[in-house]
Every structure is written in structure tokens, then in C-alpha cells.
Amino acid sequence: MTFEVDDGERTAVRSLTLSVSGDDPLTLSITTQELPSAIAGTRYASVLRATGGTGNYTWSLPSGDGGTGLTLDANGILSGIAPAVGNYGLTVQVADGETVVSASLTLTVTGVDLQPLNITTDSLPDAIAGTRYAATLTAAGGSGTYSWSLVNGGGSGLNLDANGVLRGTAPDIGDYGVTVRVDDGINQVNRSYRLIVTGTPAEPLTITSSSLPAAVSGTRYAAVLDASGGNGDYSWTLERAGGSGLTLNSDGVFNGTAPAPGDYGLTVQVSDTDGNTARRSMVLSVAASGPQSLQITTTSLATAVTGSLYAATVEASGGNRNNYAWQLLDDGGSGLVISSGNVISGTAPSPGSYGLTVQVSDGSQSAARSFVLTVSASDDAPLSITNTSLPSASADTRYVTILEAQGGSGNYQWALLEADGTGLALNSDGILSGTVNNPGTYGLTFEVNDGQSTERLSLTLTVEDGGPQALTIITELLPDATTTIYAAVLEAEGGVGPYTWSLLADPNNSGFDLRSTGALVGTTPAPGQYALTVQVTDSEGTSVTRTLGLVVVGGPSPAVVIITDENLPPGQVNRHYATVLRATGGTGGEYTWTLLETQTLSGGPSAGLALDSTFGVLSWQSADVRAGVYELTVQANRLPGSDTSAAVKTFTLQIN
Secondary structure, eight states, rough: EEEEOOOOSOEEEEOOOOOOOOSOOOOOOEOOOOOOEEESSSSEEOOOOOETTSOEEEOOOTOTTTTTTOEEEEEEEEEEEEEEEEEEEEEEEOSSSOEEEEEEEEEEEESSSOOOEEEEOOOOOOOETTEEEEEEOOOOTTSSSSEEEEETTTTTTEEOOOTEEEEEEEEESEEEEEEEEOOOOEEEEEEEEEEEEOOOOOOOOEEEOOOOEEEEEEEEEEEOOOOOSSSSOOOOEEEEETOOOOOOOTEEEEEEEOOOEEEEEEEEEEOOOOOOOOEEEEEEEOOOOSOOOOOOOOOOOOOOTSSEEEEEEEEEEOOOOGOOOOEEEETTTSOOOEESEEEEEEOSSSSSEHHHHHHHHEOOEEEEEEEEEEEEEESSOEEEEOOOOOOOTTTTTTEEEOEEEESSSOOOOEEEEEEETTOOOOOOEEEEEEEEEEEEEEEEEEEEOOOOEEEEEEEEEEEEEOOOOOEEEEOOOOOOOOOSEEEOOOOEEEESSOOOEEEOOOTOOOOEEEETTTTEEEEEOEEEEEEEEEEEEEETSSSSEEEEEEEEOOOSSOEEOOSSSSSSSOTTTTHHHHHHOEOOOSSSSEEEEEEEEEEEESSOTTTEEETTTTOOEEEEEGGGOOSEEEEEEEEEEEEEEOOOOOEEEEEEEEEO
8 A cells, every 4th residue: 555645845655565364363462662753843643553352442541641742542543742852651552342451652752842933023014005015924933834814904905815925905094903813733823913004105215326336446436325205314324335345424425445346235225304214235346447467256166966057157357348258168077068158057967076177368368267166966955045135126117136045956946926916027047027017015925946845935025106217327437448449338227218329529539439329339549538428318309418538548648537527416405415526537646626616606605515635525414505506616636646637627516
């Protein structure tokens, strides 16, 4: 006979042989000699067996349950919830109507004593009437397998799914009592909450800065973050510096010395006077100072699991990044390949160590590096989803993020079990993408499977009212030209895509060509400083322009040029103002900034304006910012330096 048992996640199958004898009845005896071990706090069941006698058996515990709390029915089934960790002695008895026999058995309980089941969510986030709402409830203790249900919605109209996500359209303004229940298969616990529903805010607090200007290693760096919405003055904090060493003051100004070349992940948060917060993660790209020799910077490869899909990214620095071409000179018998984009991939071979040699070239240089790839027989770590939250999204703006897992076999397949009306899609590689049309809070449930086990996770996605975003050229600095052939890609954001680029002015006759895609290409001209005025136009005919400086390395040093546009970003009355002025060219030390003159063209006095001499941050404290139009004259110089190491420029600032 073949038996199968299923606990909801795994299945076990075993075949057993039943022998039927025609012999005369034997003496009654208990054949069970030992009990299967139990896990503390979980359901337990075992069948006791006897032989001989009349065959009409009745079982009992003549000395009680031995402190286990288990019960033994007349059919010999010992069951209940396993007690605390330890060894327990049980005396079992069987009778066949003529004879009674007993046996002493030991029950071994392993595992960890279960903590009491409890709901750990302390409160529900406030809701906004008429908008999408979702909040994820959490529990602890018990068996660890939870199923949620809604005991009383309090007239809110919200629903609670089995994964603990409370969702729906928020009701009218008011207070609602909501009671929820969690069940771990052993116990149930209820908890009541107060759900506060408020009116729609005029504008949610949002970080409008979508990216950070690139930095050059070892030089001074400054950038200003911007936010909109909320109420009152903003206060900024740096939640994660990503090893960059930069600091962020409460006015939203980044400064410091740029770290070693590479990409750094930074997370910032802004709060207003009402306690509203918004956060955003950004990448700071740091380039090497001056031409660098080409080299492969990756030092080791991640361990692979035999028979599983494998992928590892190899990084390089120096040379011409735009022309990198990768090649796997020796796969060491692994059967892996490398793409043109620098990813080593394939199905991991048999367990062992494999020597791989990788080469990168940029058209004028090449560099190679050897690695040892270790392939293990299995991955002992359990399958788990590593994401703890989802980045916020903006309504009517394309959204992309990646879900990640660890452990298991490494061969992951993703699925989206609940999209909550967002319209987002999740491909099998864990890439969540799409466009959400309506602001609100949504609950999404994901599943990952590695062919051996499955994990699920529910996360909350906040969709903000992005509103129309102004068309902006976000490229601030062009990379220096160090090779015969030059190529750079300009970037813009906002407006309505697609974009069309054009070159409006090239007064120094550099000969560069700006293609409609934003690619700036050409043969590098004579060494010097070149100013290029570029324009981008979106599909609705909106156009913006920007003048960019391009340095061709070699020959006489170019003069200092202040490259910030003469029309400064506008500010708002009684709200802190800050922007960073930028320069290029010249020789000597770091740039030093001086505010030579301020003049009020209309409005109140501009006495509060200040210019940081080290980082070029122009700021105005919120209490003094007054409506009007102001003219500023600024000097940037590099001292000690040559006679070409200074520049003066006049700017216009409008405060609304």
C-alpha cells in the first residue's frame, strides 16, 4: 500500500507492505517500541500498534499523559499539540477483552518553545477619503503559519485577505473601528484598531529631485535636493550614505569630497512641519579624475550551484566606458559565456573549481583578469524574499523595480498573485513594471518558486500624485574628450516623450554632431574649451535649452567658465532656497566662489542671499525669502592658478 501526507507546502510518499498470516492468534503484545519525535508547539499524531490476542483492541493511558497534554483514543491514536522541548515518559495500555498488556514509551520533543501568538501591528495608517488604501498587518509567535480574517470592518467597506493585507477604497471622512483576527492553525488572536479617514490633501509631500549630478573623485561636491507639497518648511536627513562620505544638511544640500570612482546608493528623507515624510533612493556616479588606465575592478565571482542558472556581473573602470567590449578568453571548462554587456551566465557545471579569464577592451586599451569560480553541490540556505519594501511610484509614470530572493536552488521563478488593480506586471525574472494611473496605497502579493519550495510576501506600494513634470535637461556636465573619437549621451526628463534633440549653437566650431536621439558624437577637435548650446523638444512641442561646457584634454589649459544657466531655478516666498553653481576649466586649486553684487530689480531686499565659497551653494533662509526679481553677480576662480583661472557671470533669480 502507498500512503501520501501533505502539510500544505511539502508532500511525502511511502509504500508499506501488509502481511496477512493464517496462523493461530498469538499472545497479545504491543509492537510499538518507540514514538516519533515531536516539534514543540506543533500538531502531533502517532498510531500505536499491537499484535496477537483476539484482535479487538482498546487503548488507554493508565498513568495519565505524562505531562504531555496528549490524548490516546481507543483506536490507539496518540494526538494533540506537542509540549515544550524535553523527554516525556508515557505508559500505554491495550486490552483485547481477555488480556491487558502495558508498555513504557519515551516521547522526545525538539525545536523551540513557541512564543504566544500575537498581532504586532500597533496602528493603522490614516486613509484619505475616496482613494485606494492598503495596509499590511503583521503577527509573531505561534506556529509561524498565519491566516488573516476580518472580524468587523466597522462600516469602512475594507477587505482583509488571508495574507494580512487590508485594502479597498477609503470611506467618507471619520473614525472607524476595525477588528481583525489571525489564526496560526493552533490558536486565534483578535485585535481592534482605529482607522482615521481624512480629507484629500492639496498636495502630498514629494521629493522632486530624481537624480544626483555626477561627481569627480577627489574633488569638492555639492548638490541641492528639492521637494514639493506638504506643509511648512522642509527638513532633510540622509538615511544612507552608501559609503560615499557625503553629508546632507537640514536644508537639503549635499556636500563633501567625492569618494573613489564608482556608483554609490544614497537614501534621503524629507519631512514637513506636520510630520509628513517622503523618501527616495538615488545613485551617485563618481568618475575618475582625469584619464585612467583600463582595468577590471571585480575581484571575485559569486559561488554557483550545480545545475542552476548562474549570472555574475564583471565591472571595469578607466578608459572609454562607451566603447567597452567584453570577451571570455577561457571558460575553464565551465561552459559559461559572457555577453557584450559584461554578464557571465549559463547553467552551472558539476561541483568543483573552474578557472575563467575575462578581457575588456575600449578600442585603444585592453585589460584581462582571471577568476576562480566555485560550484557547490547544493545551496543549504532556505528560500526567502529579501525585499522589505517597494519604492514609491508616481501616477501616470512608468514604474520599474526588481524583486530579489536568496537561498534555495537559485533557479527562481516569480509570479504576481495580487496586483490590487494597479495594472502592474511581474515577469518570471522578478521585474515589476507598468504604469499606475491613480494615486493611493496598494497591497501587492508576490510568490517565488525555486522548483523545490515556494515563498510569498505582501508589500505596500504608495503611488503619489506626480502631476505634470516640467521638461528639463538633466545632463549638467559633459565628460572630457580624451580620445580621437568622442561620444556622449544627453539626458532629459519630464514633458511628454519621446524627445528630439538638436544643437542650437557651436560658437567655437567644435564640429560635433548632436543626433535627434541625444547622442553627441564626432571627431575630437583641438585641445581647449568648447561651449555647446543644446535643445530638447518633447512630443507636445515644448522645448528647453541648455549650454554645456566640453573640455578637450591636452594643449593649453582652458579658461574657467561658469556653466550654470543665467536664469536660476525659481524659488517660493518663505521657503528655503538653494541651488548649486558650477564651473569648469582653468588650472590650479579648487574653485572658490564669491558673491560680488546683488541687486533688487523688483520686490523686497535680498540681504539674506549667501554664497558658500567652497561648494558654490547659493542659499536664502526661509524666513527672509521675499517675492521679487533679483540680479546676482558671481565670481569663480581657481587660486593659485593661471590668468585664465577666473570667471564672472550675472544671474537672474525670481521668487514667486
